[in-house]
Amino acid sequence: MNRLYKKLHKLLLLITGSIALWPSVIAVSFLLLSFFISYFERTHVGVYLEQNFLSSLNSEPENARSILTTIVSGTISLMVFSFSMVMIVLSQASSNLTPRVIPGLISDKMNQLVLGVNIGTILYTLILILSFKQGEDNASVPMIGILLAMLFAVCCVVLFVYFIHSISRAIQPNTILTRIYETTKAALEEEAQKTQENEELKKQRDPESWYAIHSTEGGYLRVIELESLNKLAQQEDLIFEITVSIGKFIVPGFPFVQANRDLQDQEELREEVQNCFIFSLEEVPVVDFENGLRQISEVAVKALSPGINDPGTALSAIDFLTLLFIKRMQSITHNGLLDENRKLRVIKRPTPLETLLYRFFTPIRTYGKADVMVVRKLLLSLRHMLHADKQRHEYTQGLYRQVRVIRDDAHESITNPEDRN
Template identity: 70%
Template sequence: MNKLYKRFSQIYLSVTSSIALWPSVIALGFLLLGFFTLYFERTFSAVYLEKNFLFPLNSEPENARLVLNTIASGTISLMVFSFSMVMIVLSQATSNLTPRVIPGLISDKMNQLVLGVYIGTILYTLIIILSFKPGEDNNSVPMLGILVAVVLSIICIGLFVFFIHSISRAIKPDTILTRIYTQTKDALQKEVQKTKENEVLKNQKEPLHWIELPSKEGGYLRQIELEALNKIAKREDLMIEVPIQIGKFVVPGLPFLRLNKDLQGNDTLRDEIQDCFIFSLEEVVASNFENGLRQISEVAVKALSPGINDPGTALSAIDFLTLLFLQRMQSITANCLLDEHQQLRIIKRPTPLNELLYRFLTPIRTYGTADVMVVRKLLMCLQHLFYADKEARQHTAIFIKQVNVIRDDADQNIKNPEDRHEINLVLAGIQENISSPETCIKLLP
């Protein structure tokens, strides 16, 4: 049953993340509307409406066909033009930003709504056209159906104008960075709420010796069934530590979990635990905290490349990274799940802050090491983090290490005395936020 459920979950995730889902649903709805309209035309209510309200309309069969043909061909032209623009926008986003922002642009619900209405209007109009029969008289022309088709064509024109406006804004780097930041912040809040920190995690002793469990599958981790994993842990009296995050790549045969008991020889239980983790060979495009950090970091690196040469976007990206690091600092402790007896069962550890800083600031530092504004902005990022950690002083050593690395690169690559003076001003400001007198950050000579 677990295998079947896991397979169903994989199919469900693939379907729900596809760009074709909502357009297909909307188009199916319009198709059903077309058949319902033909049925309704034969009812007494439809005849009454046509005689008393729709009589001023021209009911000649040839004119009706001309109107429907015009609507169908015009909507097809709008659809082709609109999504030719989408392809151009995606090409520009790949060249100027990063290919990782493409799933966010494709999965935009408004773009899917526009595509669905276009396809639905075409299908609806074709159904109405097929209802015409040779040698029919004026009374058999579906006037109500034609009126609905005209209204749908007007809606398509309105959506086309809105689509042009939205797609022109969607390609702006500031808009993309804001969207990624918002999604990443929401993903972090959901992660914290899903497995809230509990006092039990602080008071209960963890096992002295964890036993690592190798993975039988490989690929990108797409989903963790935490509730099912919690039930297994309760039933088998296990304590399970989950160190990996959504989106991480797992290699078969390497450890991906840690348990308080050795499951060697119990293949059934190991398979049951493995089934709680859904993997995919395609890179995960779902919104999660680390994926958002990676996208913003890659946008900054792309902006610093000689072909793009857009340092302003890189500076904005560093600002967004600063905000996200500040929020991660507030929830960097491990989270847990308990059973109904308040016994600790699942420990879910986030990626350490030092690893996040290294993974997502190092590429920017490497590509912008000779740009004084980028170096200064990176130091200001760490200065803000220092200030936020001034009272608790939990991450001071991590920040000092990053500051020294950036300072050393600046010492080697930035030679202008005025630029070095500006960097020293930021380094002096960082030193003021360090409470420990024995810790001293050296200025550039």
């Protein structure tokens, strides 16, 4: 992957991650439709339709202009009211939950559809109004275009009702947690599909020596082009091991990839490896398993803060974390990419479960160690994981270590004898 492709990929990620993408596409479509309708009204087919099917309608120019003006003003009012509510919802989500959930709310496709249809209806109607000329006769009134404008206005009202319903549900903590859970679970499944079962990795020995490749860029790691890295490894007969994960902040000079051969003197090859990793200076939210765990953990911590004081949301967040951790335990460890000859080329080891537990349970444990219900829920969560691991016993020791850590905190913070029991 060359440097130009990397820049284009960054631009594509910026465009597709913007809330303005689909509203712009829909608005431009409405604008083009308005020009097409203005042309279609003058064709023989348009004239025939108006004379034979729309002749009974009132086609006075002033009445038509009044209808279009009412549609424009009403649609603008709906749009202003709708997205004033969006700003209120985003403010509440940021203060009551965590700012990390905001991108998921504004990127909702239905919200973008509502915005796009509203803007498109306004543009479409304004073009029709501009098509009127002074002193025109009734025959020149674009009746087909006016009927379509009325239809679009009805659609805007229907979408407004739907928007009120959806935005009232979107701010509920359980709805947000469910959305994050579904997205995180899908990300884990997608990651498993991109790699192959690690049986080949078990058969092969690790190289005797690994040689670090240092990053020449800094920022948050957003995308790893695994396929490009796999092809590069096959061309150069190399094995790469990725030592960083998506979303991690990296500084220039940090070793982020290891190779089984020293590439110190091969600057072009090291640059090609670097081009397989896309960084962003902003902490761009990515669809990633660990990022989803982080969001749910932060929602739980925010709910336990004295300003919010919503332990019920924290308990629900722990339940969702439990489901995701069990899903992670039960999934096959996919950490090898093979070439066409079934030879190992790229190693991408997943973060160990014990590390994930410590990373995302520790904030909840720290803020809720004096709350007996939170401590009990954490212990029940680990009990469920132990039950899920009763056949393989692969994670049992790490889970028991987490139990002891939670017990030690509770021993110091909970003094009531009944609670301690």
